[in-house]
Amino acid sequence: MTFLSPMWLWALLIVPVLVALAVVWERQRGEAAGAFADPRVMAIGADSRARMLRRVALGLAILAAAMGPVALARPAVDTTEERRQGAVMLAIDTSKSMQKTDLQPTRLDAATEAANRFLDAAPDEALVGLATFNDRAVVRVAPTLDRPAVRAALDNVEVKEGTALGSAVVASLGALSGAGVLDSLPATPQQSAGRVLVLTDGAGNVGITPEDATQRAREKRVPVYTVMLGNDPGRPDRPPPPETLAAMATQTGGVFAQTTSTDDLVRIFEDIGGALTQVPTVRQLTVLAPLLALLLLGGAGVLLLVART
Numbered sequence: 001m002t003f004l005s006p007m008w009l010w011a012l013l014i015v016p017v018l019v020a021l022a023v024v025w026e027r028q029r030g031e032a033a034g035a036f037a038d039p040r041v042m043a044i045g046a047d048s049r050a051r052m053l054r055r056v057a058l059g060l061a062i063l064a065a066a067m068g069p070v071a072l073a074r075p076a077v078d079t080t081e082e083r084r085q086g087a088v089m090l091a092i093d094t095s096k097s098m099q100k101t102d103l104q105p106t107r108l109d110a111a112t113e114a115a116n117r118f119l120d121a122a123p124d125e126a127l128v129g130l131a132t133f134n135d136r137a138v139v140r141v142a143p144t145l146d147r148p149a150v151r152a153a154l155d156n157v158e159v160k161e162g163t164a165l166g167s168a169v170v171a172s173l174g175a176l177s178g179a180g181v182l183d184s185l186p187a188t189p190q191q192s193a194g195r196v197l198v199l200t201d202g203a204g205n206v207g208i209t210p211e212d213a214t215q216r217a218r219e220k221r222v223p224v225y226t227v228m229l230g231n232d233p234g235r236p237d238r239p240p241p242p243e244t245l246a247a248m249a250t251q252t253g254g255v256f257a258q259t260t261s262t263d264d265l266v267r268i269f270e271d272i273g274g275a276l277t278q279v280p281t282v283r284q285l286t287v288l289a290p291l292l293a294l295l296l297l298g299g300a301g302v303l304l305l306v307a308r309t
Contacts, residue, residue, distance in 0.1 A: 004074035011069035018062045050308075057303035064296035071289035086193050087127035087143040087181040089172035090115050092154070093200035093229070095134045095163045100201070100230060107229045111199040112154050114227065118197065119147050129175050130154065135162030135206055137171040143179040165204030166213035169248070172196045173220055182220055189223045189253030196222060196254075197268070201230040203244035214248045223254035225268050 003009065092115060098108040115130075122128055127143035130153050140153040176182050176194035186192045196217065204210045217224050226245035233240060239247075242258055249256035255268050 001075055001077050004076055006073055008069045008072035011072070012066055014069075015062060015066050018065065022058050022062065053303045053306055057300040060296045060300040060303070064293040064300070067289040067293035067296070071293075075289065086123070086125075086195065087129065087176055087179050088118075088122065088195040088197055089129045089131055089139075089143065089175050090118065090150070091131045091133060091137075091168040091172050091196060091198045091200075092157065093134075093163060093165075093168075093198075093202065094132045094157045094159050095202065096159055096161055097163075097201055097232060098229070099159060102230050107201050108157070108159070111227075111229055112157075114199055115154055116151060119150060127179055127181070129172070129179070131168050131172050131175065132157050133164045133168035133171075133200075134158070134160035135164060137164045137167035137207065139171050139175045142175050143181070162206045163200065163202040163204050164207035165198070165200055165202065166210045167207035169196055169198065169210075169213035169224060170208050170216055173216060173222060176222065177220075182222065186221050189218075189221045192221050192223060194220075194222045196224045198224060198226045198245070198248075199229060200226070200245070201228065201232055201241070203235075203238060203241035205235065205238075210244050210248055214251050217248075217252045222252065224248050224252040225254040226256050227268070228256070228258040 092108075092111050094108065098111065099106050101107075103110040119128060125145075127145060128141075128147065128150055129139065129143035130141040130150050131137055131139045140157075141150050144150070173182075173194075173196070176196075179194075181193040214224070226249045228242050228245050238244070242256075246256040248254070257268060
Protein backbone atom coordinates (compact mmCIF):
# COMPACT_ATOMS: atom_id res chain seq x y z
CA MET A 1 0.00 0.00 0.00
CA THR A 2 1.10 3.56 -0.67
CA PHE A 3 -0.22 7.05 0.02
CA LEU A 4 -0.58 9.63 -2.73
CA SER A 5 -0.55 12.57 -0.26
CA PRO A 6 1.51 11.19 2.64
CA MET A 7 2.07 14.60 4.28
CA TRP A 8 -1.41 14.31 5.83
CA LEU A 9 -0.22 11.35 7.89
CA TRP A 10 1.58 13.81 10.16
CA ALA A 11 -1.87 14.76 11.43
CA LEU A 12 -2.06 11.33 13.08
CA LEU A 13 0.24 12.72 15.78
CA ILE A 14 -2.92 14.21 17.27
CA VAL A 15 -4.15 10.68 18.09
CA PRO A 16 -1.83 10.15 21.11
CA VAL A 17 -2.93 13.57 22.38
CA LEU A 18 -6.58 12.53 22.08
CA VAL A 19 -5.82 9.27 23.89
CA ALA A 20 -4.12 11.15 26.74
CA LEU A 21 -7.03 13.58 27.03
CA ALA A 22 -9.47 10.67 27.02
CA VAL A 23 -7.59 8.93 29.82
CA VAL A 24 -7.52 12.09 31.93
CA TRP A 25 -11.19 12.78 31.24
CA GLU A 26 -12.23 9.24 32.12
CA ARG A 27 -10.16 9.27 35.30
CA GLN A 28 -11.66 12.56 36.44
CA ARG A 29 -15.13 11.30 35.58
CA GLY A 30 -14.53 8.15 37.62
CA GLU A 31 -13.27 10.10 40.62
CA ALA A 32 -16.24 12.45 40.48
CA ALA A 33 -18.69 9.58 40.18
CA GLY A 34 -17.02 7.71 43.05
CA ALA A 35 -17.37 10.66 45.37
CA PHE A 36 -21.16 10.61 45.07
CA ALA A 37 -21.88 6.95 44.35
CA ASP A 38 -23.73 4.64 46.73
CA PRO A 39 -21.22 1.99 47.87
CA ARG A 40 -23.93 -0.67 47.74
CA VAL A 41 -24.58 0.10 44.04
CA MET A 42 -20.87 0.12 43.22
CA ALA A 43 -20.54 -3.30 44.74
CA ILE A 44 -22.95 -4.70 42.20
CA GLY A 45 -20.47 -3.85 39.43
CA ALA A 46 -22.93 -2.19 37.07
CA ASP A 47 -20.97 1.06 37.11
CA SER A 48 -17.77 -0.82 36.28
CA ARG A 49 -19.41 -2.43 33.24
CA ALA A 50 -20.77 0.90 32.01
CA ARG A 51 -17.36 2.50 32.48
CA MET A 52 -15.71 -0.22 30.39
CA LEU A 53 -18.25 0.25 27.58
CA ARG A 54 -17.69 4.01 27.62
CA ARG A 55 -13.94 3.50 27.35
CA VAL A 56 -14.33 1.18 24.37
CA ALA A 57 -16.73 3.64 22.73
CA LEU A 58 -14.24 6.46 23.31
CA GLY A 59 -11.48 4.37 21.75
CA LEU A 60 -13.64 3.71 18.69
CA ALA A 61 -14.38 7.43 18.37
CA ILE A 62 -10.67 8.24 18.47
CA LEU A 63 -10.01 5.64 15.76
CA ALA A 64 -12.79 7.19 13.68
CA ALA A 65 -11.13 10.59 14.04
CA ALA A 66 -7.85 9.05 12.86
CA MET A 67 -9.54 8.02 9.61
CA GLY A 68 -9.72 11.70 8.62
CA PRO A 69 -5.96 12.15 8.06
CA VAL A 70 -5.78 8.67 6.52
CA ALA A 71 -8.45 9.60 3.97
CA LEU A 72 -6.71 12.90 3.17
CA ALA A 73 -3.45 10.97 2.63
CA ARG A 74 -5.26 9.06 -0.19
CA PRO A 75 -4.28 5.43 0.40
CA ALA A 76 -3.78 3.39 -2.76
CA VAL A 77 -2.39 0.08 -3.97
CA ASP A 78 -0.24 -0.50 -7.06
CA THR A 79 -1.73 -3.20 -9.28
CA THR A 80 -1.49 -4.41 -12.86
CA GLU A 81 -4.45 -5.40 -14.95
CA GLU A 82 -4.71 -6.95 -18.38
CA ARG A 83 -6.89 -4.90 -20.64
CA ARG A 84 -7.24 -4.07 -24.30
CA GLN A 85 -5.22 -0.93 -24.81
CA GLY A 86 -3.93 0.11 -28.20
CA ALA A 87 -3.13 3.10 -30.35
CA VAL A 88 -2.83 3.19 -34.13
CA MET A 89 -1.31 5.98 -36.19
CA LEU A 90 -2.62 6.25 -39.74
CA ALA A 91 0.07 7.67 -42.06
CA ILE A 92 -1.49 8.84 -45.34
CA ASP A 93 0.55 9.80 -48.41
CA THR A 94 -0.61 13.17 -49.80
CA SER A 95 1.96 13.57 -52.58
CA LYS A 96 0.80 14.74 -56.01
CA SER A 97 1.12 11.23 -57.44
CA MET A 98 -1.73 10.23 -55.12
CA GLN A 99 -4.04 12.13 -57.49
CA LYS A 100 -3.57 9.50 -60.21
CA THR A 101 -6.74 7.73 -61.25
CA ASP A 102 -5.56 4.13 -61.66
CA LEU A 103 -7.54 3.62 -58.44
CA GLN A 104 -11.00 5.17 -58.66
CA PRO A 105 -11.65 7.96 -58.20
CA THR A 106 -8.02 8.67 -57.17
CA ARG A 107 -5.35 6.95 -55.12
CA LEU A 108 -5.83 9.52 -52.37
CA ASP A 109 -9.56 8.90 -52.30
CA ALA A 110 -8.88 5.16 -52.09
CA ALA A 111 -6.51 5.77 -49.17
CA THR A 112 -9.06 7.98 -47.42
CA GLU A 113 -11.77 5.38 -47.92
CA ALA A 114 -9.49 2.67 -46.52
CA ALA A 115 -8.69 4.86 -43.51
CA ASN A 116 -12.38 5.46 -42.86
CA ARG A 117 -13.03 1.73 -43.09
CA PHE A 118 -10.30 1.20 -40.52
CA LEU A 119 -11.97 3.74 -38.23
CA ASP A 120 -15.20 1.76 -38.59
CA ALA A 121 -13.46 -1.52 -37.76
CA ALA A 122 -11.13 -0.35 -34.97
CA PRO A 123 -12.02 -1.35 -31.39
CA ASP A 124 -13.88 1.39 -29.55
CA GLU A 125 -11.19 1.57 -26.87
CA ALA A 126 -8.33 1.93 -29.39
CA LEU A 127 -6.78 5.36 -29.82
CA VAL A 128 -6.38 6.43 -33.45
CA GLY A 129 -4.25 9.29 -34.78
CA LEU A 130 -3.44 10.67 -38.22
CA ALA A 131 -0.23 11.78 -39.91
CA THR A 132 0.02 12.96 -43.51
CA PHE A 133 3.15 13.25 -45.59
CA ASN A 134 4.33 14.75 -48.85
CA ASP A 135 7.61 16.71 -48.82
CA ARG A 136 7.37 16.57 -45.02
CA ALA A 137 5.45 14.63 -42.42
CA VAL A 138 2.89 16.27 -40.12
CA VAL A 139 0.89 14.75 -37.26
CA ARG A 140 -2.62 16.03 -37.93
CA VAL A 141 -4.35 14.32 -35.01
CA ALA A 142 -2.62 12.81 -31.99
CA PRO A 143 -3.93 9.38 -30.91
CA THR A 144 -7.46 9.92 -29.63
CA LEU A 145 -10.83 8.27 -29.13
CA ASP A 146 -12.42 11.15 -31.07
CA ARG A 147 -13.19 9.43 -34.38
CA PRO A 148 -14.96 12.49 -35.89
CA ALA A 149 -11.79 14.55 -35.40
CA VAL A 150 -9.78 12.01 -37.39
CA ARG A 151 -12.40 11.85 -40.14
CA ALA A 152 -12.48 15.65 -40.37
CA ALA A 153 -8.70 15.75 -40.76
CA LEU A 154 -8.91 13.10 -43.49
CA ASP A 155 -11.28 15.35 -45.43
CA ASN A 156 -8.91 18.32 -45.23
CA VAL A 157 -5.48 17.32 -46.56
CA GLU A 158 -3.02 19.29 -48.69
CA VAL A 159 -1.45 17.68 -51.76
CA LYS A 160 2.17 18.58 -52.54
CA GLU A 161 5.27 17.14 -54.18
CA GLY A 162 7.46 14.65 -52.29
CA THR A 163 7.06 11.42 -50.37
CA ALA A 164 8.60 11.63 -46.89
CA LEU A 165 7.75 8.04 -46.00
CA GLY A 166 10.47 7.52 -43.40
CA SER A 167 9.70 10.84 -41.73
CA ALA A 168 6.02 9.87 -41.53
CA VAL A 169 6.84 6.62 -39.74
CA VAL A 170 9.15 8.40 -37.28
CA ALA A 171 6.55 11.12 -36.66
CA SER A 172 3.96 8.42 -36.02
CA LEU A 173 6.27 6.72 -33.53
CA GLY A 174 6.66 10.05 -31.75
CA ALA A 175 2.89 10.48 -31.58
CA LEU A 176 2.50 6.99 -30.11
CA SER A 177 5.16 7.78 -27.52
CA GLY A 178 3.35 11.00 -26.67
CA ALA A 179 0.17 9.01 -26.08
CA GLY A 180 2.00 6.90 -23.50
CA VAL A 181 1.45 3.54 -25.18
CA LEU A 182 5.18 2.96 -25.74
CA ASP A 183 6.25 3.61 -22.15
CA SER A 184 7.22 -0.03 -21.63
CA LEU A 185 9.16 -2.11 -24.16
CA PRO A 186 7.19 -5.25 -25.09
CA ALA A 187 8.82 -8.64 -25.48
CA THR A 188 7.73 -8.85 -29.13
CA PRO A 189 6.21 -6.43 -31.67
CA GLN A 190 2.95 -8.40 -31.53
CA GLN A 191 2.65 -7.47 -27.84
CA SER A 192 3.12 -3.77 -28.52
CA ALA A 193 0.23 -1.45 -27.73
CA GLY A 194 1.19 0.75 -30.69
CA ARG A 195 0.76 0.27 -34.43
CA VAL A 196 1.50 2.31 -37.56
CA LEU A 197 -0.58 1.88 -40.73
CA VAL A 198 0.96 3.46 -43.85
CA LEU A 199 -1.05 4.06 -47.04
CA THR A 200 1.23 5.24 -49.86
CA ASP A 201 2.05 4.87 -53.55
CA GLY A 202 5.81 5.27 -53.22
CA ALA A 203 8.87 4.27 -51.26
CA GLY A 204 10.01 7.70 -50.10
CA ASN A 205 12.30 10.25 -51.73
CA VAL A 206 12.84 12.96 -49.10
CA GLY A 207 13.48 13.17 -45.39
CA ILE A 208 14.41 10.21 -43.20
CA THR A 209 15.10 7.08 -45.22
CA PRO A 210 12.68 4.16 -44.99
CA GLU A 211 15.55 2.01 -43.74
CA ASP A 212 16.29 4.35 -40.82
CA ALA A 213 12.60 4.59 -39.98
CA THR A 214 12.32 0.79 -40.06
CA GLN A 215 15.23 0.52 -37.64
CA ARG A 216 13.63 2.98 -35.22
CA ALA A 217 10.36 1.06 -35.32
CA ARG A 218 12.26 -2.17 -34.64
CA GLU A 219 14.00 -0.59 -31.66
CA LYS A 220 10.63 0.37 -30.20
CA ARG A 221 9.12 -2.96 -31.33
CA VAL A 222 6.24 -1.24 -33.08
CA PRO A 223 4.79 -3.10 -36.09
CA VAL A 224 4.43 -1.03 -39.25
CA TYR A 225 1.67 -2.10 -41.65
CA THR A 226 2.10 -0.90 -45.23
CA VAL A 227 -0.44 -0.68 -48.05
CA MET A 228 0.86 0.02 -51.56
CA LEU A 229 -1.49 2.06 -53.75
CA GLY A 230 -0.99 1.86 -57.51
CA ASN A 231 1.98 0.39 -59.34
CA ASP A 232 4.55 3.16 -59.69
CA PRO A 233 8.01 1.72 -60.47
CA GLY A 234 9.80 4.20 -58.24
CA ARG A 235 13.25 5.68 -58.81
CA PRO A 236 15.76 3.67 -60.87
CA ASP A 237 18.46 4.08 -58.22
CA ARG A 238 16.22 2.73 -55.45
CA PRO A 239 14.51 -0.61 -54.83
CA PRO A 240 10.94 -0.82 -56.17
CA PRO A 241 8.32 0.60 -53.76
CA PRO A 242 6.65 -2.79 -53.13
CA GLU A 243 10.01 -4.21 -52.08
CA THR A 244 10.73 -1.31 -49.72
CA LEU A 245 7.26 -1.36 -48.17
CA ALA A 246 7.27 -5.14 -47.80
CA ALA A 247 10.66 -5.00 -46.07
CA MET A 248 9.43 -2.29 -43.70
CA ALA A 249 6.42 -4.39 -42.72
CA THR A 250 8.25 -7.70 -42.48
CA GLN A 251 11.18 -6.39 -40.45
CA THR A 252 8.94 -4.67 -37.90
CA GLY A 253 6.39 -7.47 -37.49
CA GLY A 254 3.67 -5.86 -39.58
CA VAL A 255 1.83 -6.89 -42.75
CA PHE A 256 2.24 -5.67 -46.34
CA ALA A 257 -0.57 -5.44 -48.91
CA GLN A 258 -0.44 -4.10 -52.46
CA THR A 259 -4.12 -3.30 -52.90
CA THR A 260 -6.93 -1.80 -50.88
CA SER A 261 -9.25 -4.72 -51.52
CA THR A 262 -11.58 -5.67 -48.72
CA ASP A 263 -9.81 -8.97 -48.07
CA ASP A 264 -6.39 -7.33 -47.72
CA LEU A 265 -7.68 -4.60 -45.44
CA VAL A 266 -9.61 -7.05 -43.28
CA ARG A 267 -6.44 -9.11 -42.89
CA ILE A 268 -4.52 -6.04 -41.79
CA PHE A 269 -7.29 -4.72 -39.53
CA GLU A 270 -7.63 -8.07 -37.77
CA ASP A 271 -3.90 -8.19 -37.16
CA ILE A 272 -3.78 -4.62 -35.88
CA GLY A 273 -6.85 -4.89 -33.64
CA GLY A 274 -5.17 -3.72 -30.42
CA ALA A 275 -3.13 -5.64 -27.89
CA LEU A 276 -3.69 -7.19 -24.48
CA THR A 277 -1.10 -5.53 -22.29
CA GLN A 278 -0.25 -5.48 -18.60
CA VAL A 279 -1.12 -1.92 -17.64
CA PRO A 280 0.21 -0.56 -14.31
CA THR A 281 -2.59 1.10 -12.40
CA VAL A 282 -3.00 2.80 -9.04
CA ARG A 283 -6.22 1.82 -7.30
CA GLN A 284 -7.22 4.42 -4.73
CA LEU A 285 -8.71 3.23 -1.44
CA THR A 286 -9.63 6.69 -0.14
CA VAL A 287 -13.33 5.88 0.13
CA LEU A 288 -12.62 3.05 2.58
CA ALA A 289 -11.39 5.42 5.31
CA PRO A 290 -14.67 7.39 5.63
CA LEU A 291 -16.66 4.16 5.53
CA LEU A 292 -14.54 2.70 8.30
CA ALA A 293 -14.95 5.93 10.29
CA LEU A 294 -18.74 5.67 9.99
CA LEU A 295 -18.65 2.06 11.17
CA LEU A 296 -16.47 2.98 14.13
CA LEU A 297 -18.73 5.88 15.10
CA GLY A 298 -21.77 3.63 14.75
CA GLY A 299 -20.16 1.06 17.03
CA ALA A 300 -19.28 3.76 19.55
CA GLY A 301 -22.85 5.01 19.55
CA VAL A 302 -24.23 1.53 20.17
CA LEU A 303 -21.85 0.98 23.08
CA LEU A 304 -22.85 4.29 24.67
CA LEU A 305 -26.52 3.37 24.43
CA VAL A 306 -25.81 0.01 26.06
CA ALA A 307 -23.77 1.71 28.78
CA ARG A 308 -26.66 4.01 29.65
CA THR A 309 -29.07 1.10 30.02
